Amino acid sequence: MNVTTLPANRQRRAQQGASRSGGRTAAQTAEEMEQQRRDHPIDGATALQPEHETTKPDAAPERHAPDTQQPASPRLRVAPPAPVSAPRAPFVALVLVLVLSGVVGILVLNTRIAENAFKLDALKTKQQGLDRDEEKVRSDLASKESPVTLASRAKQLGLVPSSTPAFLVLPDGTKLEMPGPSR
DSSP states (O other): OOOOOOOHHHHHHHHHTOOTTOOOOTTOOHHHHHHHHHHSOEETTEEOOOOOOOOOSSSOOOOOOTTSOOOOOOOOOOOOOOOOOOOSHHHHHHHHHHHHHHHHHHHHHHHHHHHHHHHHHHHHHHHHHHHHHHHHHHHHHHHHHSHHHHHHHHHHTTOOOOSSEEEEEOTTSOEEEEEOOOO
């Protein structure tokens, strides 16, 4: 069996009905509560600043007997909040400038993108026209290089086909075939 014993004064307080947490109990008298209010003044949940006592620097602090009445203890007061001195106008102006510059930047960017889209469309249309022209020129060139077209054009110019080719022998011994004169 595990038994915990309390010091003598704690056991007596527990027997008298005092709470262990140090909080207020029903056993406290009105006089004790008034004494506690004088010692630790509060305003709601906020402690008040004690009033400063003026004492002589050489004088020793007086000790009062517990049965005599103590002088009024200093009262605590709530300190006012520190004044906010940061100017808001420059901050608001900075935010507005940033927002407006962002909106103008997006507007300029969208305008440039639209301009480039129109230029790109015009260039694609021009490229398609150039591709069609190139294909037409290639087709014309291929038709003019065909053997049938060359033969008919040669006849129009008065040329005739060669019947026997002539051979030339070069000093180094190579033979070159040359077309012979026509009849």
